[in-house]
Amino acid sequence: xxxxxxxxxxxxxxxxxxxxxxxxxxxxxxxxxxxxxxxxxxxxxxxxxxxxxxxxxxxxxxxxxxxxxxxxxxxxxxxxxxxxxxxxxxxxxxxxxxxxxxxxxxxxxxxxxxxxxxxxxxxxxxxxxxxxxxxxxxxxxxxxxxxxxxxxxxxxxxxxxxxxxxxxxxxxxxxxxxxxxxxxxxxxxxxxxxxxxxxxxxxxxxxxxxxxxxxxxxxxxxxxxxxxxxxxxxxxxxxxxxxxxxxxxxxxxxxxxxxxxxxxxxxxxxxxxxxxxxxxx
Amino acid sequence: xxxxxxxxxxxxxxxxxxxxxxxxxxxxxxxxxxxxxxxxxxxxxxxxxxxxxxxxxxxxxxxxxxxxxxxxxxxxxxxxxxxxxxxxxxxxxxxxxxxxxxxxxxxxxxxxxxxxxxxxxxxxxxxxxxxxxxxxxxxxxxxxxxxxxxxxxxxxxxxxxxxxxxxxxxxxxxxxxxxxxxxxxxxxxxxxxxxxxxxxxxxxxxxxxxxxxxxxxxxxxxxxxxxxxxxxxxxxxxxxxxxxxxxxxxxxxxxxxxxxxxxxxxxxxxxxxxxxxxxxxxxxxxxxxxxxxxxxxxxxxxxxxxxxxxxxxxxxxxxxxxxxxxxxxxxxxxxxxxxxxxxxxxxxxxxxxxxxxxxxxxxxxxxxxxxxxxxxxxxxxxxxxxxxxxxxxxxxxxxxxxxxxx
Numbered sequence: 001x002x003x004x005x006x007x008x009x010x011x012x013x014x015x016x017x018x019x020x021x022x023x024x025x026x027x028x029x030x031x032x033x034x035x036x037x038x039x040x041x042x043x044x045x046x047x048x049x050x051x052x053x054x055x056x057x058x059x060x061x062x063x064x065x066x067x068x069x070x071x072x073x074x075x076x077x078x079x080x081x082x083x084x085x086x087x088x089x090x091x092x093x094x095x096x097x098x099x100x101x102x103x104x105x106x107x108x109x110x111x112x113x114x115x116x117x118x119x120x121x122x123x124x125x126x127x128x129x130x131x132x133x134x135x136x137x138x139x140x141x142x143x144x145x146x147x148x149x150x151x152x153x154x155x156x157x158x159x160x161x162x163x164x165x166x167x168x169x170x171x172x173x174x175x176x177x178x179x180x181x182x183x184x185x186x187x188x189x190x191x192x193x194x195x196x197x198x199x200x201x202x203x204x205x206x207x208x209x210x211x212x213x214x215x216x217x218x219x220x221x222x223x224x225x226x227x228x229x230x231x232x233x234x235x236x237x238x239x240x241x242x243x244x245x246x247x248x249x250x251x252x253x254x255x256x257x258x259x260x261x262x263x264x265x266x267x268x269x270x271x272x273x274x275x276x277x278x279x280x281x
Numbered sequence: 282x283x284x285x286x287x288x289x290x291x292x293x294x295x296x297x298x299x300x301x302x303x304x305x306x307x308x309x310x311x312x313x314x315x316x317x318x319x320x321x322x323x324x325x326x327x328x329x330x331x332x333x334x335x336x337x338x339x340x341x342x343x344x345x346x347x348x349x350x351x352x353x354x355x356x357x358x359x360x361x362x363x364x365x366x367x368x369x370x371x372x373x374x375x376x377x378x379x380x381x382x383x384x385x386x387x388x389x390x391x392x393x394x395x396x397x398x399x400x401x402x403x404x405x406x407x408x409x410x411x412x413x414x415x416x417x418x419x420x421x422x423x424x425x426x427x428x429x430x431x432x433x434x435x436x437x438x439x440x441x442x443x444x445x446x447x448x449x450x451x452x453x454x455x456x457x458x459x460x461x462x463x464x465x466x467x468x469x470x471x472x473x474x475x476x477x478x479x480x481x482x483x484x485x486x487x488x489x490x491x492x493x494x495x496x497x498x499x500x501x502x503x504x505x506x507x508x509x510x511x512x513x514x515x516x517x518x519x520x521x522x523x524x525x526x527x528x529x530x531x532x533x534x535x536x537x538x539x540x541x542x543x544x545x546x547x548x549x550x551x552x553x554x555x556x557x558x559x560x561x562x563x564x565x566x567x568x569x570x571x572x573x574x575x576x577x578x579x580x581x582x583x584x585x586x587x588x589x590x591x592x593x594x595x596x597x598x599x600x601x602x603x604x605x606x607x608x609x610x611x612x613x614x615x616x617x618x619x620x621x622x623x624x625x626x627x628x629x630x631x632x633x634x635x636x637x638x639x640x641x642x643x644x645x646x647x648x649x650x651x652x653x654x655x656x657x658x659x660x661x662x663x664x665x666x667x668x669x670x671x672x673x674x675x676x677x678x679x680x681x682x683x684x685x686x687x
Contacts, residue, residue, distance in 0.1 A: 079324065080318075080320065080321070086320075087320070090320045090323055090324070091320070094323065095308070095320070095323070100327075100329060101322075101323045101324070101326075101328065101329065102327045104323075104324075104327075106324075
């Protein structure tokens with residue numbers, strides 16, 4: 001696992017966007033080889049989307065041959081509701097870039113048969129050849145997508161009933177009226193994300209510091225679903241200083257010492273493995 | 282427009298648009314002549330635009346709507362009895378140069394025969410390359426006050442002696458009419474107003490010596506517009522504010538907006554008066570040009586209805602007098618002048634020529650707005666609100682400079 005510690009949340013946005021830029025460009029997607037990207041919503045990735053749009057406008061990146069799969073969506077929330085993830089993705093990302101709408105996949109929370117919708121979603125991911133890079137955020141309780149505490153770490157895309165805590169936290173987006181908060185969601189499973197070739201998780205803010213601690217310093221536990229990624233061969237967590245507040249000094253120092261290596265990951269000519277020549281005197 | 286054209290999805294990008302009272306950094310999407318919701322198309326139809334139009338940073342506003350225009354380019358709608366359509370077409374075409382995408386041809390006080398000849402020949406039409414849309418006729422007179430006749434010929438001014446019948450006898454068919462200006466103090470005016478409103482014709486108060494009470498009665502009967510505020514009405518008096526007082530009347534029930542036309546040509550209304558109107562009742566302000574045949578013409582003598590008018594130092598007078606008789610102002614200039622002298626926002630200036638006139642006529646679902654489902658009648662403006670191009674149903678119909686409108 002890699003942990004990249006950035007000074008600020010803004011830099012987390014920039015770092016993660018640069019990483020996506022480099023991964024897609026290195027992949028050299030074309031009509032015969034699409035780059036498949038898993039995408040999150042929420043406040044944390046917003047800055048990353050802004051940066052990616054900036055890079056698109058500066059012609060540094062194209063999404064023409066990129067397929068996207070979103071993590072989750074509320075059930076029975078009108079698609080054009082400002083809190084729906086369809087709305088979020090269109091307005092914060094898709095409408096600004098050159099992605100082909102045919103290549104965008106978001107779970108339909110208004111589908112007549114929700115189980116079928118979830119199964120189809122898994123199939124579509126497989127048909128696309130699996131997800132190359134899955135980007136995620138987490139909640140303060142360590143949930144990834146809507147895989148709340150106690151979710152099976154082997155779970156697949158399915159309907160989830162949301163925890164009371166989540167409803168209360170979300171009420172602020174629905175006029176502080178908890179009865180208006182959707183109480184179900186469709187979400188990819190932890191297992192679905194685990195199948196991605198690479199997982200990048202963005203964590204910012206002191207309110208998520210305890211979750212980050214649980215994610216990396218303690219064992220794998222379904223009460224902190226993000227901890228499952230300890231077993232993923234390619235996980236990269238990007239966090240800000242605030243999110244490290246619950247980590248041991250040792251942990252932070254260890255990962256900070258690797259920052260030169262991490263920096264290489266986003267350099268245009270950078271290689272994942274840093275080489276140097278040792279001179280004989 | 283062929284069937285194929287209708288399916289073409291156009292994206293205007295690199296622009297700002299006026300929507301919901303805000304200037305948004307958004308693209309505008311058009312199909313089949315209407316503004317469409319790109320998010321819906323993205324998710325439902327999963328298609329990309331067929332045509333992308335780079336607006337080079339232009340501001341897109343709904344096209345201007347002129348509720349009061351007597352003619353222009355040598356054509357006077359009231360006097361041009363014999364080839365009515367030709368005259369309308371000519372003006373409609375040329376108005377595109379000023380960003381006007383729909384208008385109400387306005388007829389001033391005339392003898393009954395004139396109305397009978399002209400009214401059936403001015404049909405409501407859709408706009409297009411041929412010209413701005415005709416929304417319906419505005420009949421200004423002859424049921425007005427002789428003492429506030431302005432440029433109307435006194436000989437033909439009439440009363441409602443037989444109530445509504447006087448009106449139908451005078452005009453004939455009302456089929457093509459959408460707005461009638463009358464003086465509410467005339468006997469029987471209230472019942473006439475009620476009858477007009479029943480027929481979905483907007484009643485405007487003007488050329489009148491009505492006091493405020495008479496004005497309020499008229500509003501209760503259904504009148505909802507005031508014709509060229511300050512002009513041809515009693516001046517504001519603090520004990521009887523007259524029709525001007527309707528702007529702040531407490532007798533207008535809540536939810537109803539009194540709209541008023543105002544000529545912001547820099548000549549008909551003093552900037553201070555414009556500011557008074559704007560600051561007391563901004564939501565009701567409608568910019569009208571009240572332009573006449575001399576619009577777009579050089580100095581000289583021209584015909585307005587039964588009168589001869591004279592163009593002198595950029596102003597139009599009744600020939601041989603100093604009485605102003607309508608303007609030669611272009612709508613795009615009025616918008617700029619209004620913004621400049623009132624210090625209002627760009628949104629307020631544009632809405633006074635778009636949303637407000639549309640609301641006056643009750644057509645704000647399709648005209649005067651850039652909402653989804655509305656007609657794609659738009660103007661592109663630069664930051665100084667100078668006109669760059671005019672579009673109707675998403676097609677470029679006039680272009681002031683080299684743009685990408687094919």
